[in-house]
Amino acid sequence: MDFSIFTYDMMMILFAVAVFAGFIDTLAGGGGLITIPALILTGMPPLLALGTNKFQAFIGSGTASLMMIKKKKxxxxxMKYYMLIAFIGSAIGTVAVQFIDVELLNFVVPLVLLLIGIYFIFMPKASEIDVKPKMSETTYKYTAVPFIGFYDGMFGPGTGSFLSLSAIALRGKELIKATAMAKTMNFATNLGSVVIFLVYGQVLFTIGILMMIGQAVGAYFASHFLVKINPLHLRILVIIMCFLMLVKYSFQMGWVG
Structure with a gap:
């Protein structure tokens, strides 16, 4: 591709996008739905955009993960075995995406986002008390985690939200705990995906490193908010992000407007 299109102004915009995405993704997930369209709008081929996005995103999720561990959330x-299984699932998904039409996934994501938004609206309780798990830890670890990891490797946007929701709905975790778990697993899925994209040469390093710094900045500040935020406010933010992402997808796909 023509690298001359990356002007100083465009690079500064991508940096700002990464800061915002890192902040939002740490709190509510969905950062990829901000960064991937921004990268594609630069003229990148879809796989190069996905690879560069994963490269810049893993430092944000890594920063958030370290903060969650440091603050003992x-x-x-x-989390180490969850992370290993998520890593493997994501790596397999990233290999698979090299051989499929990524446009097909555009029809899956909006439906899942809608279901997540509805679930958080009608979720029985938003208290900080754990509810009874609906799935054993072993079953959850070896079914839901690798499945979401596989999705993240194939496409990715909304993975943080999916991981948080699964921990709440299947393991009975309260929202802050579920979000903290999601950050560590999301780091593992991003890392697994990055390794494969690097093998296939689908990473634009200059833009990736620039956005990586932005992601770290956004995730660092958001991590401080996460440990203090009222669970009800976080729940509202997740709902807003889900439906904003859904609206964005609808316009992007030409379903409205």
Whole structure:
């Protein structure tokens, strides 16, 4: 592709987009639905945009993960096997996406976002008390986690929201705990995907490194908000992000407007 299109102004815009995406993704997920369209609008081929997005995103999720562990919202000991399984699922998904039409996934994401938004609206309780798990830890670890990891490797946007929702709906975790768990698993899925995209040469390093710095800045500040935020406010933010992403997809796909 023609790298001359990346002017100083465009690079500054991409940096700002990464800061905002890192902040939002740490709190409510969906950062990829901000960064991927921004990268594609520069004229990047879809796979190069996905690879560059993963490269810049893993530092944001990594920063958020370290902050969650540092603030003892989760521990590495309790999350290490979740992270390993998420890593493997994502790596397999990223290999698979090299051989399919990524446009097909555009019809799956809006439906899932709609279901997540509806679930959070009607979720039985938003208290900080854990509810009874509907799935054992082992079953959850070896079914839901690799499945979401596979999705993240294939496409990715909304993975943070999907991981948070699964921890709430299937493991009975309260919202802050579920979000903290999601950050560590999301880091693992991003890392697994990055490794494969690097092997296939689908990463634009100059833009990726610039946005990586932006992601780290956004995730760092958002991590401080996450440990203090009222669970009800976080729930509202997740709902807003889900429906904003859904509206964005609808316009992007030409379903409205």
């Amino acid at each position: 989760v521990t590495f000991s309790e």
